[in-house]
Amino acid sequence: MSIAARKLQRAKHGNTSSTPSANLYVTPTSGSYGYGATVTVQVYEDSGSTPVNGVQFDMTYPTSELQYVSSSNSGSPFTATLQNTGGSGTVNIAYGTLSGPVSGAQLVATILFKVVASTGTAAVAFGNNCFVTEAATSNNIVSGKTGASYTCVPGAALTLTPASGSYSNGATVTASLYVDSGTTPINGVEAYLTYPTGQLQFGSISNSGSPFTTLIQQSGGGGNVHLAVGALGGSASGSQLAATITFTAVGTGSANVAFTSGGLVTQESNGNDILSNTTGATYTIT
Structure with missing residues (x-):
């Protein structure tokens, strides 16, 4: 088939190829937590059918409502720790896979916060430095990010x-x-x-x-x-x-x-x- 014929065919039927993409999101997305309680935030990535082998993100939180406790990749297929820091309102995570790429919805990290306020709303949001790495090309395919909002109540x-x-x-x-x-x-x-x-x-x-x-x-x-x-x-x-x-x-x-x-x-x-x-x-x- 000639180049002209292939172009005509795509014009008639559309280009069926899809652009790889991945979403970052947290769970739970909301909830009420008493003063002194621990908030367990789990971060997931979903790349659909596209194999990926690395995730990096920065996350912000209000220090007047939440205190960073720890973050872990326990239970995640991204077992290689490249960066894992938190405090002063920011969490920075970078994990990779050691046993090959993965696809679909996957747990990336579990982050623990302590509630340090009796009132107020704590927004946990992804920052600008977020990457999900496509295994085949090493391209960043992040297309969406969804954070969470928690309500602080008296202990x-x-x-x-x-x-x-x-x-x-x-x-x-x-x-x-x-x-x-x-x-x-x-x-x-x-x-x-x-x-x-x-x-x-x-x-x-x-x-x-x-x-x-x-x-x-x-x-x-x-x-x-x-x-x-x-x-x-x-x-x-x-x-x-x-x-x-x-x-x-x-x-x-x-x-x-x-x-x-x-x-x-x-x-x-x-x-x-x-x-x-x-x-x-x-x-x-x-």
Whole structure:
């Protein structure tokens, strides 16, 4: 077929060849996250049927709402790390493949942020230095970029009440554990506490009168208390009783009941931990 004939054929039927292209996007694209919560942002590229072997991007985020924690290519076919930095409002990533090119929708990176504001909107956006490399030509085929917008809401606090008091030897000390999540619906509370065995003896844990009607974990003794309650199938917000802990006063002196690491308050909409503050109690045993 002559060149003129091929041109005539394309004019009649159209050029069926397609230009390679790839999109960069993040997931989730939106959501509400409490103060202190971790936002897990996954970055994907989708090159359709075009094989690619490298991805590079820069991403911006507001430092007044989000704090960069880490980024990783775990679970991604782009296993070669060429660049992986974050902080001061920018994340820079460059990953490549070691076992051959890939196509279709592929996970590129997982980026973790911590929410550092109780209000506001955090826009996570791709910058201008974004590349998806076509394996056959080494051309950049990025044609679209879609970021995300997250809403920051107040975190939750765990508090023991009463915060102080005097108890005679042999008396029952009742410490009520309250959770306050403001207007954010929650469906679970977990707490770890310590107490001095020279002044207090563990008695019991109860969720009677609490909207968290499922007692998932209850243990105490040897100076430690561990409890977990849930509102399975429902949620609660505002200041709510989570559980009641009883002790028996023994010995004399000051008894500090304190929260330790490992506790959480579960946001109902996405399962994130939004615990941001804890306040224990100190009792005087006479």
